[in-house]
Amino acid sequence: MDNHFAGFGKTLLRIRKNKRYSQQYMAENKIHQSTYSKMERDLIEPTLGNYRHLLSRLDMSDEELQYIMNDYNHSEKEQLLTAFMNLSFNDVALLEELREKARNYLKAHADYIIADIIHLTDALIIMAKTGDVVGARKQVRPVWERLEKxxxxxxxxxxxxxxxxxxxxxxxxxxxxxxxxxxxxxxxxxxxxxxxxxxxxxxxxxxxxxxGRYTETITRINELIPAAKEAGSYRHLCVCYLRKGFALAKTGNPEGQLLIDQAFRLIEAADDQAFKANLENEYILLEEAASS
Structure with a gap:
């Protein structure tokens, strides 16, 4: 049986009974009664059309049903993908943890995406530890060669x-x-x-x-500022002010330093010390890049 449907029938039966739905309601003249009964007993797998119909009758997404089938947990691969999607690219400890889990996963499964994640975490770890762009590019080359096709x-x-x-x-x-x-x-x-x-x-x-593309930076950040304000994201707004201020300052505009100061005042008012440290570090790195 396909892993996607392992335990499907038992889960379907449990949810149907919890919702107090009848088999007739679930089938809704779209699935033969005997076919539906066999699905609940895990004797047959649903076709794609039947599966979509059952999701609609249960008022569930595939993601929610799979989560329930996995005992209210994401599958191992889903956990890896979720971790990658929510990753902080400069957190070496989390990057190394994700890389190790991905390597363990590949010992039992062949998977392009998880293999790509290993290459990407390798590159991000190199950048975080050494800043070696050439070494990091070597790690991601196989990923890009696959994606560009x-x-x-x-x-x-x-x-x-x-x-x-x-x-x-x-x-x-x-x-x-x-x-x-x-x-x-x-x-x-x-x-x-x-x-x-x-x-x-x-x-x-x-x-x-x-x-050093300061004019382009200012144009693009001007497009981001209204969205940051509308979303009420002080972090995004701080980043916008810092980067726009830096670009303005480098073009000789005195308003640049005012915006930089405003970014740090805003983050101070939010008392977000961790993000303040990130912002200060970015400012230092920008100065280093501008002077190199």
């Missing part, structure tokens, strides 16, 4: 592109991010897609800054 990118691939965007030359990064954002537009309203799009835009602004 695809006809389209889905959420997990888009997240991977965001993770490795900083390793591309700036003009290539601009083109890749533009293609990625166009793909994300197909997911309008999807919360994960919105987060990836925001992250891509912020990462691209940082790349532009590090490459």
């Amino acid at each position: 695809l006809d389209g990118w889905y959420l997990v691939e888009l997240r991977m592109i965001n993770a490795m965007l900083f390793l591309f030359p700036i003009d290539e990064a601009i083109l890749i991010s533009g293609t990625a954002l166009a793909q994300i537009q197909k997911y309008a309203g999807h919360p994960s897609a919105s987060k990836i799009a925001v992250s891509l835009r912020y990462n691209l602004c940082l790349l532009l800054l590090k490459n």
Whole structure:
């Protein structure tokens, strides 16, 4: 039996009874009664059409049903993907933990995405520890060689592109991010897609800054500030003020330092010491990049 449907019948039976639905209600003249009964007894697997119908009758998503079938837990792969999707790219301890779990997973499963995650965590660890861009690029090359051949990118691939965007030359990064954002537009309203799009835009602004493209940085950040205010995200607003202020300062505009000061006043008012440290570190790195 396909792992996706292992234990499906027992779970279907339990949920149906909990909801006090009859087999007739579940089948709804779309599935033969004897076929439905066999599915509940795990004698047969549902067809894709039947599976979608049953999800609709249960008022559940596939994700929720799989979560219940796995004893109210994500599957091992889902846990790895969720960890990757929520990853902080400069947290070495979490990166190393994820890499180890991914390696263990591959001992029992062949999986392109998990293999890609290992390459990406290797690259991110190198960057976090040594800043060796050349070494990090070697790690992600197999990932990009696979992704660039695809006809389209889905959420997990888009997240991977965001993770490795900083390793591309700036003009290539601009083109890749533009293609990625166009793909994300197909997911309008999807919360994960919105987060990836925001992250891509912020990462691209940082790349532009590090490459001395100050006018382009200011233009792009001006597009981000209203969204940060509307979302009530003081962290995003602080990042916008810091990066725009830095770009303005480097172009000789005295308003730049005022914006930088405003960023730090805002983070002080929020009493977010951990994020303040990240912001201070980014400012130092930007100064180093500008002077090199």
